[in-house]
Amino acid sequence: MKEKLENLIKKTLNSLGIEDKRFVVEHPTDLKMGDYSTNVAIKYGHKEELVRYIALNKSDEIGKVELAGPGFINFYLSKEFFRKSLGEIIEKGENFGKNQNLKGEKTMVEYTDPNPFKEFHIGHLMSNAIGEAVSRIIEWSGSEVKRANYEGDVGLHIAKALWKGNYTLGSRAYDEDPQAKIEIQEINKKIYEQSDPELNRRYENGKKESLQKFEEIYKRLGTKFDYYFFESETGKIGTKIVEENIGKVFEKSEGAVVFKGSHTRVFINSQGLPTYEAKDLGNAKNKYDKYQYTKSIVVTGNEIKDYFKIVLEAMSQIFPELAHKTKHLPHGMLRLPTGKMSSRTGDVITAEELIDEVKTKTKGNEPVAIGAIKYMILRQAIGNDIVFDLEKSVSTEGDSGVYLQYAHARANSVFEKATSQGLTLNTNSQGQTLTREIEKLLYRFPEIVERAGAEYAPHCITTYLTELAASFNNFYAHEQVIGDSPESAYRLAIVQAFKIVMKNGLNILGIPAPERM
RNA sequence: GUCCCCGUAGCUUAAUGGAUAAAGUAGGUCUCUUCUAAGGACUUGAUGCAGGUCCGAUUCCUGCCGGGGACACCA
Numbered sequence: 001m002k003e004k005l006e007n008l009i010k011k012t013l014n015s016l017g018i019e020d021k022r023f024v025v026e027h028p029t030d031l032k033m034g035d036y037s038t039n040v041a042i043k044y045g046h047k048e049e050l051v052r053y054i055a056l057n058k059s060d061e062i063g064k065v066e067l068a069g070p071g072f073i074n075f076y077l078s079k080e081f082f083r084k085s086l087g088e089i090i091e092k093g094e095n096f097g098k099n100q101n102l103k104g105e106k107t108m109v110e111y112t113d114p115n116p117f118k119e120f121h122i123g124h125l126m127s128n129a130i131g132e133a134v135s136r137i138i139e140w141s142g143s144e145v146k147r148a149n150y151e152g153d154v155g156l157h158i159a160k161a162l163w164k165g166n167y168t169l170g171s172r173a174y175d176e177d178p179q180a181k182i183e184i185q186e187i188n189k190k191i192y193e194q195s196d197p198e199l200n201r202r203y204e205n206g207k208k209e210s211l212q213k214f215e216e217i218y219k220r221l222g223t224k225f226d227y228y229f230f231e232s233e234t235g236k237i238g239t240k241i242v243e244e245n246i247g248k249v250f251e252k253s254e255g256a257v258v259f260k261g262s263h264t265r266v267f268i269n270s271q272g273l274p275t276y277e278a279k280d281l282g283n284a285k286n287k288y289d290k291y292q293y294t295k296s297i298v299v300t301g302n303e304i305k306d307y308f309k310i311v312l313e314a315m316s317q318i319f320p321e322l323a324h325k326t327k328h329l330p331h332g333m334l335r336l337p338t339g340k341m342s343s344r345t346g347d348v349i350t351a352e353e354l355i356d357e358v359k360t361k362t363k364g365n366e367p368v369a370i371g372a373i374k375y376m377i378l379r380q381a382i383g384n385d386i387v388f389d390l391e392k393s394v395s396t397e398g399d400s401g402v403y404l405q406y407a408h409a410r411a412n413s414v415f416e417k418a419t420s421q422g423l424t425l426n427t428n429s430q431g432q433t434l435t436r437e438i439e440k441l442l443y444r445f446p447e448i449v450e451r452a453g454a455e456y457a458p459h460c461i462t463t464y465l466t467e468l469a470a471s472f473n474n475f476y477a478h479e480q481v482i483g484d485s486p487e488s489a490y491r492l493a494i495v496q497a498f499k500i501v502m503k504n505g506l507n508i509l510g511i512p513a514p515e516r517m
Numbered sequence: 518g519u520c521c522c523c524g525u526a527g528c529u530u531a532a533u534g535g536a537u538a539a540a541g542u543a544g545g546u547c548u549c550u551u552c553u554a555a556g557g558a559c560u561u562g563a564u565g566c567a568g569g570u571c572c573g574a575u576u577c578c579u580g581c582c583g584g585g586g587a588c589a590c591c592a
Binding site: 024029030037072157160171231253254257263269271273275276300305309332376383385387392395396397398403407417451455466474480516 | 520521522523528529530531532533535536537538539540541542549551552553554555556557585586587588589590591592
């Protein structure tokens with residue numbers, strides 16, 4: 001529709017011989033100002049003439065064209081347009097909203113990234129919710145998507161955890177007790193070298209146990225990974241890459257191997273072990289060896305933004321094409337009103353604790369609890385910190401996942417009830433007289449998905465769905481849906497279209513959409 | 518100290534350089550109860566400060582103030 005309007009305006013400008021053709025067509029902020037508007041007339045004199053010419057050439061999908069404000073031209077869509085769009089939504093069903101903007105692309109999305117031997121905390125929960133939603137948005141844009149999980153199964157954190165069997169204890173001792181620090185470093189080296197049978201046994205058991213526990217959480221959250229990568233693997237690959245490039249990209253300094261980019265960073269430490277940076281370099285290559293992606297997205301916390309920048313700088317010198325394909329998507333921190341969490345001080349809040357806590361507020365309904373949490377994470381721009389309000393997350397009114405799930409379930413039940421009474425929907429019924437707000441929102445869904453896809457922005461979808469649910473409630477409060485008049489048949493079509501759009505929207509976000517609640 | 522991110526209504530958040538800055542909550546005044554555990558109408562209320570570019574700035578630029586993060590062998 002937008003394109004049609006742009007063409008219409010271009011055509012009109014051409015026929016009037018106007019040279020400067022810069023203008024935008026968009027939805028106005030207020031539905032009262034029409035369904036589309038353009039700023040094309042602001043710059044020109046003879047505004048009325050321009051509008052008259054445009055109105056002359058319009059199709060019957062446009063009802064009214066008018067001049068407003070400082071020179072905006074507003075377009076109002078016709079009833080005919082809304083009838084057609086309802087029909088299209090119902091016909092396309094679960095495919096309504098998909099687009100082919102990324103057709104042919106192969107995208108790998110890395111997210112969640114918990115570490116064996118450590119807790120799966122609410123930061124991982126946040127990464128998971130965002131990564132899953134981004135993966136789905138990209139799938140809806142026509143790309144093939146592979147989900148990857150990158151886990152730190154070697155490194156100092158493991159040694160700290162194995163030192164006395166507890167990460168918090170080890171972490172504290174490492175900072176405070178020089179003797180413990182030496183012991184932990186020793187353990188770290190042994191793990192890399194796999195030289196101590198007793199330690200290997202403890203390590204393997206602990207790792208297996210952690211990974212099993214993580215799988216249970218993924219299942220609850222609704223994520224299924226295609227690939228699992230481990231630092232024990234990428235560390236070796238990364239070390240080799242770095243060593244091969246000493247003198248070219250990297251240099252030796254104080255016994256370590258460093259990269260001097262916009263900041264100097266250590267890639268191999270003075271013990272000869274790879275750091276995070278070298279591992280991530282290895283990770284990029286390893287991923288590409290396993291799956292020839294055209295785009296690689298890495299979802300992590302904000303705090304490693306600067307580190308990742310350096311890794312990309314080094315990568316662009318060694319594997320320029322991979323660096324070019326890699327996009328870092330850093331997200332903010334999930335805070336609880338009690339203060340920020342920290343894994344170092346030991347007062348972590350685990351994902352399961354949070355889920356179970358929310359679940360007690362939803363009468364034990366897990367899909368509702370998961371939906372409430374995911375919604376709170378996805379409702380705002382990625383990158384900003386989130387203050388998780390427990391009460392608000394399960395509120396049945398307004399800005400919450402429950403509100404959306406509830407509206408969807410209710411539409412479903414209304415439709416079932418009508419059907420059981422033998423009523424049918426009809427998008428062509430003649431009785432309808434006025435266009436409702438909900439009709440003006442429903443047809444926009446594909447545009448919202450496109451925008452979310454272009455910007456990796458799940459919050460575009462949550463915002464839209466919330467507005468849609470509110471307009472559905474409004475519609476439902478004012479109009480009789482169950483009845484045998486042509487009006488009711490048309491209204492039932494609106495209910496059905498709403499149900500489809502809401503379900504698809506929740507699906508893209510990875511939020512459960514139960515038919516009954 | 519240097520670099521990066523963020524400052525919007527009492528609170529949590531929106532806004533490819535566009536119209537009167539948008540929602541939800543909380544507050545105030547009415548109203549409904551049809552099909553879930555649901556509402557509806559009206560109302561109060563905001564761009565940290567100071568400049569600059571522009572017909573037009575929450576958005577771009579400069580400075581300041583405030584908060585967070587990162588600054589070589591953690592991830």
